[in-house]
Amino acid sequence: MIAFSHVVKTYDNGTTAVADLSFVAPTGKITVLVGPSGCGKTTTLRMVNRLIEQTSGDILLGGENNAQTDTIRMRRKIGYVIQNAGLFPHQTVLDNVCAVPFLNKSDRAQSRARARDLLELVGIDRDYASRYPWQLSGGQQQRVGVARALAADPPYMLMDEPFSAVDPIVRKQLQGEFLRIQADLAKTIVMVTHDIDEALKLGDQIIVLKEGGILAQIGSPAEILANPADQFVADFLGESRGYHALNFEGIADLQPQRTPVFRLGDEVGIAAGEWAVAADAAGRPLGWVRASGSSEPLAEHAVTFSQAVSASAGNRRELLDASLASPSGLAIVVDATGAYAGTLAAHAVAGRAS
Numbered sequence: 001m002i003a004f005s006h007v008v009k010t011y012d013n014g015t016t017a018v019a020d021l022s023f024v025a026p027t028g029k030i031t032v033l034v035g036p037s038g039c040g041k042t043t044t045l046r047m048v049n050r051l052i053e054q055t056s057g058d059i060l061l062g063g064e065n066n067a068q069t070d071t072i073r074m075r076r077k078i079g080y081v082i083q084n085a086g087l088f089p090h091q092t093v094l095d096n097v098c099a100v101p102f103l104n105k106s107d108r109a110q111s112r113a114r115a116r117d118l119l120e121l122v123g124i125d126r127d128y129a130s131r132y133p134w135q136l137s138g139g140q141q142q143r144v145g146v147a148r149a150l151a152a153d154p155p156y157m158l159m160d161e162p163f164s165a166v167d168p169i170v171r172k173q174l175q176g177e178f179l180r181i182q183a184d185l186a187k188t189i190v191m192v193t194h195d196i197d198e199a200l201k202l203g204d205q206i207i208v209l210k211e212g213g214i215l216a217q218i219g220s221p222a223e224i225l226a227n228p229a230d231q232f233v234a235d236f237l238g239e240s241r242g243y244h245a246l247n248f249e250g251i252a253d254l255q256p257q258r259t260p261v262f263r264l265g266d267e268v269g270i271a272a273g274e275w276a277v278a279a280d281a282a283g284r285p286l287g288w289v290r291a292s293g294s295s296e297p298l299a300e301h302a303v304t305f306s307q308a309v310s311a312s313a314g315n316r317r318e319l320l321d322a323s324l325a326s327p328s329g330l331a332i333v334v335d336a337t338g339a340y341a342g343t344l345a346a347h348a349v350a351g352r353a354s
Contacts (some may be wrong), residue, residue: 003060004023004059005059008020008021008055008056010055013147018043018054019213021044023207025205026205029189030202032198032202032203033045033193034206045190046211047059048078049066051297062155077152078160081159082163087141087145089134092132096148097118104152111248116129118151121147123177124146128140131264139166139170142170155188157183157190161192162197177320179201216219216230216233217233246316250314250315250316251309251316256311260274261279262277262278263278264297265297266297268291271293273290275282275289276331283349284340285340287304287332288306290304304327305330306322307325308338310333310335313336316349322347331345
């Protein structure tokens with residue numbers, strides 16, 4: 001774990017960036033720091049690996065005081081991911097990933113083999129190992145940055161706005177990849193982001209800071225959304241707080257309705273103008289088809305493709321999004337195997353638990 005105990009950072013001009021901050025980032029979990037500009041998020045993060053020295057207070061890494069530890073040895077136990085990856089432009093992708101293991105004088109052949117495994121883990125083809133950072137897209141560079149941070153198998157990771165410099169589609173992909181990796185590796189992570197959506201998606205624990213590094217609230221995403229500590233936190237979460245809260249409410253208790261379903265090649269045997277679920281040859285739903293009244297078999301070009309929601313793993317925000325995006329006004333629901341389980345309307349969200 002990473003523990004802050006009454007940590008203060010005051011600069012020579014008298015500005016207090018962090019004021020009497022105490023919290024614990026649990027082992028194997030993701031703790032996300034959020035708050036407005038000037039609230040001390042990045043300062044707090046950089047005090048962990050002593051890129052910024054605290055004025056007073058203690059920061060413990062696994063019970064060891066970072067101020068009483070050899071700085072170089074300590075930093076080599078901490079993976080660090082920043083905006084735009086921060087890769088060394090004169091080194092290949094493989095050598096970038098191997099940077100810390102080489103500094104630790106690890107076996108070079110073993111380090112390169114592990115680096116290739118890590119590139120695969122973060123979704124980078126091994127053929128890219130000999131390329132240079134400028135030959136990669138922004139999203140690929142960021143993936144390499146995550147691989148580099150993991151290369152020495154550090155118990156701790158610090159992430160400073162790691163996905164903010166890429167476009168929304170790539171950011172979503174990177175977030176999903178990151179959660180998949182964390183599920184396997186369970187690192188102790190402290191992350192900074194300005195994006196509340198990202199914090200709610202990635203964080204096991206969220207710390208909301210006020211200007212001056214004052215702790216406003218700490219808790220799980222669901223706890224903070226349901227019970228903001230004060231008006232500042234409520235305002236920071238914004239008017240869509242209730243919408244975000246739907247992420248933490250499942251749909252397993254809802255009863256899908258049975259809407260007609262037809263496979264590709266079937267005749268759509270319902271009245272003209274009505275909607276039905278279109279499925280592939282195996283019966284897995286693809287989207288929607290509107291009956292034309294003709295006897296022609298269902299063809300793929302007639303399908304309006306839609307994302308399905310899992311009855312067991314899905315949440316009410318996904319249900320609401322899917323139903324609003326659907327031409328029929330209904331979300332398609334599937335079971336754990338991906339088989340069609342029925343449909344649900346947007347108004348089912350109104351039945352949320354109190």
